[in-house]
Amino acid sequence: MNSYLVGGAVRDALLGLPVQDRDWVVVGADPAAMLEAGYTPVGRDFPVFLHPETHEEYALARTERKTARGYHGFAFHAAPDVSLEQDLVRRDLTINAMAQDADSGAIVDPYGGQRDLEEKVLRHVSPAFAEDPVRILRLARFAARFSEFSVAPETLALMRRMVDEGEVDALVAERVWQELSRGLMEKKPSRMLEVLRDCGALTRLLPEVDRLFGVPQPPAHHPEVDTGIHLLMVLDQCALQEAPLAVRYACLCHDLGKGTTPADVLPRHIGHEGRSERLARKVSERWRVPTDCRELAELVAREHTHVHQSEGFSPEARLRLLERCDAWRRPERFRQMLWACECDARGRLGLEARDYPQRERLQQDLDATLTVDLAAVSAAALAEGKKGPAIGKAVQQARLKALGG
Template sequence: MQIYLVGGAVRDGLLGIRGSDRDWVVVGSTPEAMVAAGYRPVGKDFPVFLHPQTGEEYALARTERKSGHGYHGFQIYASPDVTLEEDLIRRDLTINAMAQDPLTGQIVDPHGGQQDLAARVLRHVSAAFTEDPVRILRLARFAARLHAFTVADDTLALMRQMVADGEVDHLVPERVWQELARGLMEAKPSRMFEVLRACGALARLLPEVDALWGVPQRAEYHPEVDTGVHLMMVLDMAARLQAPLTVRYACLGHDLGKGTTPADVLPRHIGHEGRSAQLLKRVNDRLRIPNDCRELADVVAREHGNIHRSGELNAAAVLRLLERCDAIRKPQRFEEVLLACECDARGRLGLEDTPYPARARLQQALSLALSVDTGSISAAAIAQGLKGPAIGQAVAQAREDALNALPRGD
């Protein structure tokens, strides 16, 4: 039995990145021998085991053969006679197809992974890359993480062929979302979408997003003009501001409606907020997006324009905005709404370092609204003989009165 460190831990070690999860491949063993040694089996489809002390994953060296569409259509062969080189050749990218002997530190690199690391190139290992459409998403995600890397021309050609062959159409929604979510959380999310767009996969997986490129906006508000370019800047601003996934997904969907603006109206986008919310619902249902991401994205899509203009609003209008955002009941979510709107405002050419006063003003507004003692007001209203909606109106009036202390924006 021989054990090697493989995959991302080897790659990141060579890049000087520490803290990566460690995965291991075991050559010359069997499931029975692994269990006898104390390893715990994981699932039924793959010969993977957990180390009895560290909990790290140890996989038997294996080969795979395509047997159908999508990423489930594989037959796995794991046997003591499978070599390390046979195991490595089934991997996706050369930079992920290296192994390291933990005893000697020697790197096993049969496919030029170290050379591609030095050249900053994402390159497929073999033609087997085309057998798993998830690899398109994984490569795009790596591009978002290693954003100085380029995609090899022959690899991009393979990806385009996979899209043309309909392979990405067989991806299950949960796996698409898993990879998209991970890519959104990388250092430069825009690179993921650029790669997906370059190979044609974005038009198949997220046509609502793909439709934004080439759509103009008013240059006085958007110096970058192109709506797709703006979206990429917004996503990268969300990464710069270390926004959570909910905010980054809201940024992704906030302007989808601009892709459906009639040509004779351009470059204006009247009513795009409502259209964005409708398109988001389609994406949410298709990819089975988690509820926290759905809900935040819906609020941001509908209200980001009003939040940008909130400095012009009086107390009554600000209160209505807070109520539409359900900010009083969900103040933490409202904070994320404001962060997404800041990403939108600063994700514009030349405005990346411009202050966003609407965020601080609406934070103050919410604090003023929450400071109202609704219990005392309700009790006083009841004592006056008021009931039902009248009590609610008394509370709303008290909140509006509190918001009169809010200074108007510039």
Template sequence: MKRYIVGGAVRDALLGRPVNDHDWVVVGSTPEDMVAAGYLPVGKDFPVFLHPHTHEEHALARTERKTAPGYRGFVVHADPSVTLEEDLLRRDLTINAMARDEDGRLIDPYGGARDLEARVLRHVSDAFAEDPVRILRLARFAARFEGFTVAPETLALVRQMVEAGEVDALVAERVWQELSTGLMEKTPSRMLQVLRDGGALARLLPEVDRLYGVPQPEAHHPEIDTGVHLEMVLDQAATLQTPLTVRYACLCHDLGKGTTPPAEWPRHIEHEGRSEALARDMSARLKVPTEPAELALLVAREHSNIHRAADLRPATITRLFERCDAFRRPHRFSEALWACECDARGRLGHASRPYPQRDRLQTALDAALQADVKTVAREAQAQGLSGPQIGERVHMARVDAVRRALNDDAD
């Protein structure tokens, strides 16, 4: 029995990146041997075991055979005769197909170290085409590793997979898993670019793909192209280290511009409502979790109003808070402000510009939350008021709190 560290740990060590976890491949062993040595079996689809002391994963060397479309149609073969090189051959990219033995010797049969040096993402073998999840993984690795390009032959293979309908077999949960991981990488725009270059974006996220080539008014968007703007917004979200909820809201905020009739370009009147509807449909299709899905709807609907915060009077601001349920969910509204800041700064030449709207509305919300609305409601009830009348008194108390906080005496 021989053990080898494989995959990401080897790659990241060569890149000088932190290595937190080690995955091992075991050659020349059987499941019975592993259990007898004290390893705990945990694999469902193929033989994986946890080390009795370190609890690191150890998988038996294996090969796979494609038996059906999609990413689930595989038969796994694992026995002591499978070599390390055969195991590495089934992996997605050359940079993930390297190993080190227990003495630290690098084993690199497919040129992964060379491709790391050249900053190239290249498939190991034609087996790449058997698993459509690898298209998503390729795209998110491009988002993770700055400056890496996709080998032309790998991109050509992706296009063939898309044309063959392989991506259509992906289930929503797996698409969301990979998409959400890619959104949290250093340069999320690269994920969209690679998916688009390979033809997969139109299949997986047609609402996003439609944004490319759609012009916007140059006065507000020097970058002009709506798809390019989206990429810049996502990269701003990464620069500002926003959470996934905010990044997904950024992804969805302008979807409606993709459905503006060309005769109306470059203006996009009432795109906010269309963006909200498309974000709802996309979230349902991808089975996006509740929190990012709800924030995406709020930002799609209200981002233009938030951008106009300097011109909004206290009563209008308070109504904005009420529409957004900000008094019950202030944290979500704060995240919406964050997404809007990314939108404002995700424009050519605007990356370092301040976004005072965020401070103005956050200050107003904090003040409104401090208003003693319980006392106001009790006093109104004592005066014989009820229902909407009490609600109006509460509303006016919050308006007054916002007015004082902003030093705005206008009606």
């Protein structure tokens, strides 16, 4: 019975990166031997055990066989006679198909992972890559993490065949969202969209995003012109500012309506905000996006233009903006909306370092109106004999006064 550190832990150690998770493969053992050694079984689909002291995961070496389309269509075989090389060959990329002997520390690299790390290439291990469509998303996510890595031409060709054969269409919503959300949180999320677009998967998974590429915008506001390129720049601004997932997802969806602007009015995009809001809702429903991300995306899609223009707003107009955004009940969501708007404003060619005073000004407006003592205002209105809508009007006037109106 021999144990090997495998996958990302070996890859990251070779790259000099911090090792987050350590996964192990055990060769030459069966479940009975693992139980006898004190390991705790946790695997459902195949034998995985927790180490009695470190509680790290140890999986028995296994092979797999495709039985049906999609992510779940596999049969696994784990036995003492399965070799380490047989286990590693089922992995997605060569840089993830290396192992390190627990005793000697020697690197086992049967498929050229170290070479591809040195050459900065993302390459599939074997034709078995094509059996699991989630691997397209995983590779795109790794491209966002290791942005200086290229995709091997033969791997890109294989991904295109998978898309053409309909494998991507069998993906379940939970796995798509899991990989997309992780890719959005990488250091260069634009690379994920670029890879998905290169292999044809973007038009299957996010056709609303794919339609943005090649759509022009007014160069006075968007020197980069192309709406798709603008989106990529906005997402990378999110990463530079270390924005949370909800902000990044909102930025992904903020301009979707520009992909449906009638050709005869281009490059202007009148009314794209409402179209973007509806399309954001459609994308969120398709991939079962969490509520916080979904709600922020719809809010940013609807209001981002108003936020950009708010420097010229009167106190009354700024108050109406706060009301529409439900800012007093959801102050943190309002602040995240402003963050997304700043990323949008800076995701433009040559304007990446521009000032965005709208964010600070509207945050100050929110803070000022939150200081209004609603109970005292209501009590004073009641004392004056006011009721119902009149009390609401008094609260509105107090908030407007806090804005200098």
